[in-house]
Amino acid sequence: MSESDPDTDNESRDDLGSLMERSGSEEGRPDQPEIHPLTIEILSECLSLLCKTGNGLAHAYVRVDLKDRGLTDINALRPFIHLRYLDVSMNFLRDLSSLTNLSHLLWLCADENYLTSAYIEDLPFLQVASMAKNRIRDTEGIGHPLLESLNLIENQIREVSGLDPNKLTRLHTLELRGNMLESTEGINLPNLQNLYLAGNSINRLEGLEVLTGLRTLHLRDNHLESLQGFSASMASLQYINFRGNLIVKIQEMKHLQCLPALRALIIAENPCTEEESYRLETLLLLRKLERLDKEGFSTDDRLEAEEIHKQREAEQKEKEANERDGESWGDGGEREIWGASGCAASGSQRESRRRRERQIQGEGRSEDYREMAGIEDTLRLWEGGIQGEGVSRTWTRPQQ
Incomplete structure (x- = not known):
């Protein structure tokens, strides 16, 4: 098994009821919320984690938590190109086009919004993306080359399409629970x-x-x-x-x-x-x-x-052998000859009869002679069975 054994996880990843309890639902949320854009004042309250920028010569805040702020757009994020971690869950966003400039983004959570598409222009360093509990209808437009985990739980996806294996080479976990x-x-x-x-x-x-x-x-x-x-x-x-x-x-x-x-x-x-x-x-x-x-x-x-298993295997082999015996013996004019044990005539007896038939054909004997020879063979086999088994049998004359 892999390092994270899914069999010991209490199937929590499958428990849709617990998901609803943790995250809530759209029930009671307005379909047309009041317009409430992100402002610099709100943003300044939510920035954290000061880090060096890519060239190492400056510092910038790389994390912003905008969860449950009632936002209808986040255009104010566009200048913050050094952001790496972004949480915009539980808002009223209908698209994520404002994130196009965030080329350093590593982690994105946009759960519980009003998104109808997962499309974002390819972000070169994005590794984790979650857009659970939205209104997304398809999986088109997801091509982030370093993406490792994608969460699209509880959307309205009816079929999967557009996931390019040549772009999503690092994607190892895909969550599509609770869709259609x-x-x-x-x-x-x-x-x-x-x-x-x-x-x-x-x-x-x-x-x-x-x-x-x-x-x-x-x-x-x-x-x-x-x-x-x-x-x-x-x-x-x-x-x-x-x-x-x-x-x-x-x-x-x-x-x-x-x-x-x-x-x-x-x-x-x-x-x-x-x-x-x-x-x-x-x-x-x-x-x-x-x-x-x-x-x-x-x-x-x-x-x-x-x-x-061994018992059933033996029974199957015996059944197949009996079926083969039935096909090779019993269609030549005379009836099957059975011993007291219920077994058909032995393979050596049948082979002896075949040799005799070939001898008759080679000598060009008449059909009457061949019929008599067949009767003699049948009687011989029948008598042998009686002597060996100590029982009587009723011999059936071959069909004319």
């Missing part, structure tokens, strides 16, 4: 490591094969019935959370067999977990799994799974 997604298509980011998609309406797993660096995938509280869509190219994926979906059959876990690094899985609150043996059946399908629903597997669990 129906598919995983469009997240074309091979270097992404952590993807949070809980609380959407996802019913299809598409485009996942591109996520070759993914380690953690949260899909809690979606509409998944099938788990088809995973790929062997996802060789780094270690943890998946499917809690609260619509998975009925535990056999859906077979679609995860292509994931060589998968060690922790959460499938609680799915219909398939109502089966008493769901843990054992999951382990039978995913032999390398270490934890299921936050509980590890004991040595006894693994021994039981191994025993059942």
Whole structure:
């Protein structure tokens, strides 16, 4: 597992209820707030962290906290090009165009505003951006080359598009919980490591094969019935959370067999977990799994799974062998000959008959002679079975 083990995080990143409690909601906020621009007076109260500028010859304040100031625009920030940390959350901003000049910005929080787009002209040093709880409808216009973490929780995004893997080479964590997604298509980011998609309406797993660096995938509280869509190219994926979906059959876990690094899985609150043996059946399908629903597997669990696996494997081989025997014997005019044990005639007996048939064909004997020879062979096999098993059989004459 990675350094930050998501299986021990109490799934807090998926808990939309706790998010609402911490951050509030739009309920009670005016749709057309009074115009309240940022002023120099307000700004002077909120600046902090005096640091050297890039050339080391001067000093400037690099942090500003404008949280919950009722602001409708922040144009006054434009001259403050040395800002590195900016919090403008819980205001009434409709766009972030005023940030274009802040070329040294490293960290941005613009949660709980009225943003309809995440677009900002590329900021060369921006590493962390959060625009949760806005009205953003798409993921276009995000191309900051050093961006590592992007938070778009609880917006109105219906599909993911415009995320350029050639620009977002360092993006390792993407938060898209609580949106309106129906598919995983469009997240074309091979270097992404952590993807949070809980609380959407996802019913299809598409485009996942591109996520070759993914380690953690949260899909809690979606509409998944099938788990088809995973790929062997996802060789780094270690943890998946499917809690609260619509998975009925535990056999859906077979679609995860292509994931060589998968060690922790959460499938609680799915219909398939109502089966008493769901843990054992999951382990039978995913032999390398270490934890299921936050509980590890004991040595006894693994021994039981191994025993059942061998038993089922043997039964399957026997079934396939019987099917092959049925195809090669039983379609030549005569009925199958069975011993008391229920087994068909042996392979050596069938091979003897084939050699005899080839001999008859080579000698050009008549059809009547071939039929008689077949009857003789059948009688010989039948009599051998009686002598070896001590039981009687009723011989069925070949069809004319």
